[in-house]
Amino acid sequence: MRLLTDRLAARLSRGRRGRYAGVVVLMLGLLVTGGAYAVLSPAQASDEAADQSTVDQGRALFLVGCASCHGKNGEGVTLQNGNQYGPPLAGVGAAAVDFQVGTGRMPMARPGVQAPKKDVLYSEEEISALAAYVASLGPGPAIPESDAYDPLAIPEEDREEAIVRGGEFFRTNCTACHNFAASGGALPGGKYAPSLRGVSDKHIYEAMLTGPQQMPVFSDEVLKSEEKRDIIAYLNSIEDAPRYGGGNMGAFGPVSEGLFAWLVGIGACVGFAVWIASSSTRSKKGTQS
Amino acid sequence: MSHDEIARRDGDHAEEPIVNPGMHEHQPRPTDIDDVAGRRAERQVATFFGLSSVMAILFCVAYFTFDIGDEPDLFLGYGASNIFLGLTLGLALLFIGIGAIQWARKLMSDVEISEARHPSRSSDEDRDIALSALNQGIADSAIGRRPLIRNSLLGALGALGLPAIVALRDLGPLPGTALEQTVWRKGMRVVNDVSGTPIKAEQMEIGQLVNAEPGIFFAVDEEGEPVVEGVELQQEKAKAAVILVKMRPEDITPYPNRENWGVEGVLCYSKICTHVGCPISLWEQQTHHLLCPCHQSTFDLADNGKVIFGPAARALPQLPLMVDDEGYLVAQSDFPEPVGPSYWERG
């Protein structure tokens, strides 16, 4: 490997872009190592279904992928200045793990104000092993059954009504951060509420249940399980609804619409003004004749 | 008054610092001298006007063809009716505009002309005439000599303002104490907005937010009619909406007189921003900050609702909480201070 990269580096440095060769090689090296890790690490997974062995398997994965921030036993890591590096995990429950790892937010690629959604690094089976391990640390919300979150579980004749009710709950509880059309919005300090479009029913349910990152918790006792499902039914209905009024430009309201008006609308007006005021061609013939 | 006359009249004072160079020599356009080009331009203009009429007709066709309502016709996933009505009407107007401008640029006469402006001051003669007419009027009406008439007229005009003021009162009753009070009372339950279910402190998790309302909004009388409804409901809701948040008790730093205002880490705050009254529930559970989306005022709910950023001038009012016999969260009293934006009498 070392030999190969050296040779490659030597080759590249002879080339026109010699100055960047080192960087390119470094990136390649990192990519290969990272890729190999991602591909090879699932090899540690075992197929055993028995509870204890799932928890053990989860712990093994945890030690490799999570412990550096959350501590070896999920007790959390607190920095000297009192800030939390990784929060303690006892009591967050399997639902939190399923959400965070299942949407690729965890493991974080680097520390930052917010863990962004990205490619999922673990297989289904590994995620449930990790969830089983974290659930064993302390009681917390479990991964919901599909009936709890799937709007199709609502009897056909009640669905319309559920969507209307869900809309009311959504507008009361969610739109402050996630925007009226669920397209997300900005929070202070570089944080943001993500768009809810294209997020799976299960993950939306788990997010309400566990309150990931800055999002508040909406526990089942206060916002009932069926009410959460109504919200999901509503979200699905607005996602499928045709856009009667034409393009919604991301449904960000005045931001994107204003930008469009300024660039395209005023741009077109300026274009016309230039055309109107430009002097038309003159004929030499006239002066000569 | 023609150009020449003005020039003659103002001849003396209108000394120009720079000699007027006059017009350029006029250069004709191809369309002025070439009949073929002229006819081509004429056809272009007529084409635009013609296209405009076609669009106007297509508008009518689109209006009657496309279905709207529950099962609308779609075009590329958009409502076809909207798209085509907008496109055809827009293009119809645009084509008239383009045609008119092409007409002006190519065919209408474009010989340069200049027209000097009148001076804005009237002539001394005119001014004298106006002034003497005014003085004559004052003298003839004897308004200066008979002050009784003048004063009673002024009084009558002033009194005419009174009917207006009295009628304006009909715009609504004076607010009285309505700005200082909400429907919250001692023992009133804090219930979930929309569903109206009462809430216990232990049902909430750390980091939980509940958008809540006073229980009376969901109460019904013996006949099953809501106790508060209609306009009154909207008005009261606008003041009484609250949020409940649960934080780790050790994170909360209450003022000494507010130590018993929370229940197991659950605090209740007004949902109405103290800046200009937007409803706020954008709460970051880790920082305990509540952000108003309207102008970014930020309140620290772990620290008595203090303003930590933005234009709001007052802390967010807090509703003191306790539990009733059944363990549900209820108010200890109304808000101890007016909710919402400042107003004159509050200073």
Ligand code: FES
């Ligand atoms: S209304 Fe809240 S900041 Fe202006």
